[in-house]
Amino acid sequence: MLLTFIVRRVLWTVPFLIAVSLVSFALIQAPPGDYLTSFAATLAASGDEVDQGRLEALRQRYGLDQPFLVQYWRWISGVLQGDFGISFEWQQPVSNLIWERMGLSVCLALGTLLFTWAVAFPVGIFSAVRKYSIGDYIATTFGFIGLATPNFLIALVLMYIGVVYFGADVSGLFSEEYQNAAWSWGKLLDLLAHLWIPVIILGTSSSASLIRIMRANLLDELHKPYVVTARAKGLSEFTLLMRYPVRLALNPFVSTIGWAFPQLISGAVITAFVLSLPTAGPLLLQALLAQDMYLAGAFILLLCSLTVIGMLVSDILLALIDPRVRYQ
Amino acid sequence: MTPRRSLLSLSMGCALALGLVAPGAAQNAHEAPALAQRVARGELPPLAERIGSQPEVITPLDRVGEYGGRLRFGLRGSSDHNHILRVVGPQGLVRWDPQYTRIVPNVARAYDVSDDARVFTFHLRRGMRWSDGTPFTADDVMFNMEDVVLAGALAPTPPRYKAGGQNVQVEKVDDFTVRFTFAEPYGDFLAELASPLGQHPVLYAKHYCSQFLPKYNPNVADLVRAANAADWQNLFMARCGDIEIPSRWGNPDRPTLDPWVVREPYVGGATRVVMTRNPYFWQVDTAGNQLPYIDELFAPIAQDVQSLVLEAIGGRIDFQIRHLDAPSNRPVLAQNRDRGSFRFIEAASVGGTNMVINLNLTHRDPEWRRLFNTRDFRVALSLGIDRKAVIETALLGEGEPWQNGPFENHPNFHRRLATQYLDYNPAEANRLLDALGLRRGPDGIRLLPSGKPLRFKVDVIPTLQPEQVDMLQLISQQWRRIGVAMDVNPLERTFFYQRTSEGNEHDAAVWGGQASWVPGEIPQQIVPVHHDSRWGIPWVQWYRSGGTQGEEPPASVRERMRLYDQARATVDADARRALMSRVADIAADEFEVFSVSKSLPTYGIASTQLVNVPPSMPSSWYYPTPAPTLPQTWFWATPQRRR
Numbered sequence: 014m015l016l017t018f019i020v021r022r023v024l025w026t027v028p029f030l031i032a033v034s035l036v037s038f039a040l041i042q043a044p045p046g047d048y049l050t051s052f053a054a055t056l057a058a059s060g061d062e063v064d065q066g067r068l069e070a071l072r073q074r075y076g077l078d079q080p081f082l083v084q085y086w087r088w089i090s091g092v093l094q095g096d097f098g099i100s101f102e103w104q105q106p107v108s109n110l111i112w113e114r115m116g117l118s119v120c121l122a123l124g125t126l127l128f129t130w131a132v133a134f135p136v137g138i139f140s141a142v143r144k145y146s147i148g149d150y151i152a153t154t155f156g157f158i159g160l161a162t163p164n165f166l167i168a169l170v171l172m173y174i175g176v177v178y179f180g181a182d183v184s185g186l187f188s189e190e191y192q193n194a195a196w197s198w199g200k201l202l203d204l205l206a207h208l209w210i211p212v213i214i215l216g217t218s219s220s221a222s223l224i225r226i227m228r229a230n231l232l233d234e235l236h237k238p239y240v241v242t243a244r245a246k247g248l249s250e251f252t253l254l255m256r257y258p259v260r261l262a263l264n265p266f267v268s269t270i271g272w273a274f275p276q277l278i279s280g281a282v283i284t285a286f287v288l289s290l291p292t293a294g295p296l297l298l299q300a301l302l303a304q305d306m307y308l309a310g311a312f313i314l315l316l317c318s319l320t321v322i323g324m325l326v327s328d329i330l331l332a333l334i335d336p337r338v339r340y341q
Numbered sequence: 342m343t344p345r346r347s348l349l350s351l352s353m354g355c356a357l358a359l360g361l362v363a364p365g366a367a368q369n370a371h372e373a374p375a376l377a378q379r380v381a382r383g384e385l386p387p388l389a390e391r392i393g394s395q396p397e398v399i400t401p402l403d404r405v406g407e408y409g410g411r412l413r414f415g416l417r418g419s420s421d422h423n424h425i426l427r428v429v430g431p432q433g434l435v436r437w438d439p440q441y442t443r444i445v446p447n448v449a450r451a452y453d454v455s456d457d458a459r460v461f462t463f464h465l466r467r468g469m470r471w472s473d474g475t476p477f478t479a480d481d482v483m484f485n486m487e488d489v490v491l492a493g494a495l496a497p498t499p500p501r502y503k504a505g506g507q508n509v510q511v512e513k514v515d516d517f518t519v520r521f522t523f524a525e526p527y528g529d530f531l532a533e534l535a536s537p538l539g540q541h542p543v544l545y546a547k548h549y550c551s552q553f554l555p556k557y558n559p560n561v562a563d564l565v566r567a568a569n570a571a572d573w574q575n576l577f578m579a580r581c582g583d584i585e586i587p588s589r590w591g592n593p594d595r596p597t598l599d600p601w602v603v604r605e606p607y608v609g610g611a612t613r614v615v616m617t618r619n620p621y622f623w624q625v626d627t628a629g630n631q632l633p634y635i636d637e638l639f640a641p642i643a644q645d646v647q648s649l650v651l652e653a654i655g656g657r658i659d660f661q662i663r664h665l666d667a668p669s670n671r672p673v674l675a676q677n678r679d680r681g682s683f684r685f686i687e688a689a690s691v692g693g694t695n696m697v698i699n700l701n702l703t704h705r706d707p708e709w710r711r712l713f714n715t716r717d718f719r720v721a722l723s724l725g726i727d728r729k730a731v732i733e734t735a736l737l738g739e740g741e742p743w744q745n746g747p748f749e750n751h752p753n754f755h756r757r758l759a760t761q762y763l764d765y766n767p768a769e770a771n772r773l774l775d776a777l778g779l780r781r782g783p784d785g786i787r788l789l790p791s792g793k794p795l796r797f798k799v800d801v802i803p804t805l806q807p808e809q810v811d812m813l814q815l816i817s818q819q820w821r822r823i824g825v826a827m828d829v830n831p832l833e834r835t836f837f838y839q840r841t842s843e844g845n846e847h848d849a850a851v852w853g854g855q856a857s858w859v860p861g862e863i864p865q866q867i868v869p870v871h872h873d874s875r876w877g878i879p880w881v882q883w884y885r886s887g888g889t890q891g892e893e894p895p896a897s898v899r900e901r902m903r904l905y906d907q908a909r910a911t912v913d914a915d916a917r918r919a920l921m922s923r924v925a926d927i928a929a930d931e932f933e934v935f936s937v938s939k940s941l942p943t944y945g946i947a948s949t950q951l952v953n954v955p956p957s958m959p960s961s962w963y964y965p966t967p968a969p970t971l972p973q974t975w976f977w978a979t980p981q982r983r984r
Contacts (some may be wrong), residue, residue, distance in 0.1 A: 054834040113610040
């Protein structure tokens with residue numbers, strides 16, 4: 014049952030990914046101009062001068078003067094053979110650039126996910142069970158502030174306070190001496206010492222929204238007859254809560270795992286940008302702004318694949334947790 | 342500022358004079374302690390062998406410095422490679438002096454120019470070496486010119502190495518002398534070499550970069566495969582870079598002639614760039630100390646300009662002009678001067694204006710083209726601008742009404758071009774427009790002969806200089822009073838480029854019009870020869886393609902193109918100036934473009950502890966700021982910073 018469901022879903026991802034690659038390549042190409050126009054424009058913005066003859070020569074070498082479908086075919090046929098092409102801007106193979114930053118992105122996304130759950134799960138349950146208590150009001154207030162404030166703004170404010178009042182730099186993920194050093198215990202500890210700031214910044218709004226969802230879902234369940242029945246049968250309040258209503262209310266936690274995967278790349282691009290985090294997001298944004306097609310295309314393809322995988326994983330988990338789900 | 346400047350030029354003048362008579366300096370030279378240790382350990386040859394017998398002797402601006410420390414400046418994550426170039430400096434055969442008025446030898450020890458300005462002979466420094474210790478000789482220049490530039494190996498040969506339509510001929514006279522011969526006189530050649538894009542003759546080290554050329558390495562395909570590169574051109578670019586692409590700073594193994602060499606490269610995933618002193622750098626100070634004084638350049642990469650501002654406030658930036666110089670950053674920087682322990686330095690405008698309005702004289706619609714080509718119409722628009730009000734409101738009072746071209750204190754100053762039709766005179770403007778038969782419609786907006794309202798768009802990039810949009814909005818209101826409707830059309834910069842310089846689809850556009858018309862600089866607002874001459878893009882194409890593309894321009898423009906070419910061929914400064922002045926005469930007669938205000942100086946910050954940084958420097962790409970002020974002579978006043 015479950016197996017056929019999984020096989021069917023996996024098979025469907027193939028045509029889906031092909032369609033996605035075509036659409037994303039078209040989207041990257043959609044803005045006017047190409048990599049070289051944007052290169053010239055960026056340089057001009059700083060008062061630098063560009064050699065037009067050189068640009069034309071590069072345009073031909075990169076095949077940017079070719080029709081759209083020809084360019085797409087060049088790209089996708091390379092990708093199928095595992096060659097993601099060359100980044101125009103950096104003259105490096107795209108694959109090198111991508112994997113370099115993915116590790117830290119995974120770290121950050123996992124940290125954020127754990128933080129979000131660690132906060133949202135107990136607080137959500139608490140504020141549902143003790144509805145309209147002082148604690149609920151405090152949690153709700155913080156929740157709404159967290160939801161309403163853009164992450165990057167919190168980041169900027171924290172950075173300003175850090176610099177102006179503490180003389181400390183809160184941006185980046187490593188201290189200076191570890192930035193380009195090889196991995197060691199020292200570097201790991203250094204990473205953990207820096208990681209909590211972006212994790213909190215990135216985690217606030219998602220925890221806030223999960224708290225609200227958890228609270229609302231649980232409130233729906235708490236007064237259902239099966240809860241009353243269970244209580245009448247003499248189950249302790251804690252066991253009762255955990256075994257039945259919370260299990261149902263968990264649904265949103267599990268279905269958001271699917272979103273967590275693409276978050277590895279696109280999550281909080283602007284926050285990472287502001288905090289100068291060496292994660293994948295800012296590189297993707299740069300590639301899009303510069304119209305560095307192959308780099309951006311590879312990221313987006315990866316993003317879509319991760320979304321597909323993530324949705325698959327959360328569907329399977331949901332099926333395991335929630336007996337109401339059917340494999341149709 | 343003027344007396345200080347002249348003093349400065351005096352001391353620098355001495356430096357240059359000394360630079361030309363270098364011999365003997367190498368005997369009692371000194372070096373950085375770290376290098377002396379490496380020599381003692383036998384890892385490096387002694388200093389005298391590293392700098393050869395003819396190093397350039399530099400007189401520091403204030404005083405002879407001491408070794409040590411790091412210089413920090415902020416980079417942005419994308420397309421900021423030219424920032425590194427500006428600090429490290431384009432180490433070409435020649436360079437500009439700190440005042441941006443004279444060309445002085447650089448990598449070349451000296452040069453001779455023939456009387457007819459066709460033959461340029463460069464004398465190289467004996468014993469000079471690349472940063473890996475390999476001798477630098479005439480063979481390197483020959484490799485760069487013959488195998489790369491003239492062979493068109495990576496790109497077509499740039500026009501700067503051509504005269505009279507023919508490529509320059511380069512020959513090796515001996516190991517330390519090369520001769521460049523042009524088919525026709527080419528007086529601007531030295532200035533072209535002094536600009537950043539003129540570094541090609543000495544950019545690549547033959548012993549390293551030749552391995553990526555099929556001509557020298559028949560097995561280059563193996564290298565390409567091993568490096569996972571697309572082809573040998575890609576591999577060459579990735580390993581050896583080009584003048585202004587990021588990968589120039591992406592390969593620590595590439596030998597250079599720069600004062601600092603890459604240790605932690607500028608690559609896609611980088612969070613910082615670190616460059617360390619080149620042990621073979623070929624300049625010494627007057628006391629015989631090898632330059633640079635400062636051990637390393639340290640450039641953290643911030644994605645966002647606001648984080649750069651924060652870094653500056655936090656005292657983590659030692660020198661920076663780029664990205665920080667927006668007027669909006671100035672108050673917060675001024676407020677935090679003490680906390681960040683920095684001072685302001687002036688980035689002086691070379692002349693001209695910050696916003697020049699280009700009506701498209703080659704408009705695709707014949708009706709608009711006819712109107713824009715009517716001189717009285719342009720005069721009326723100029724008279725319809727209340728420049729004082731615009732300066733008061735949009736520029737916070739900082740500015741002075743100005744049309745175009747160099748300032749009064751510059752030898753190239755042209756009074757009529759700079760100051761005609763500056764006064765606000767709506768009555769006269771209305772009279773001119775009435776006389777053109779442009780009747781007013783019911784809403785007060787004048788009508789074109791076809792009956793369409795006189796309404797056009799001015800394209801602008803709002804992120805480049807935000808005040809341009811404010812200025813245009815005020816001008817739009819003022820023009821409404823003379824019956825002209827103008828809409829401000831803010832565009833993303835790539836789109837702007839495509840719509841104007843590539844597509845010629847615009848009605849009008851604005852651009853920065855800084856200009857002093859010195860050799861090497863392109864006078865794009867008085868003669869349409871550059872893609873920033875948005876008043877006649879098809880004419881630019883005609884000029885650049887030698888008449889095969891674009892549109893043939895009218896006689897007055899053709900005459901200016903001819904004079905400009907002649908000026909470029911002329912060596913004698915006065916004769917060249919006279920020719921440029923004739924170009925300006927015609928431009929003043931035609932009055933094709935107009936502006937609002939003189940361009941203002943911007944500013945940068947420099948740490949209060951940093952010595953030998955001039956309080957003011959010209960701000961220009963052709964110069965390029967701050968390289969000719971020689972950052973390799975900057976040093977730290979306090980021992981703490983020298984660690």
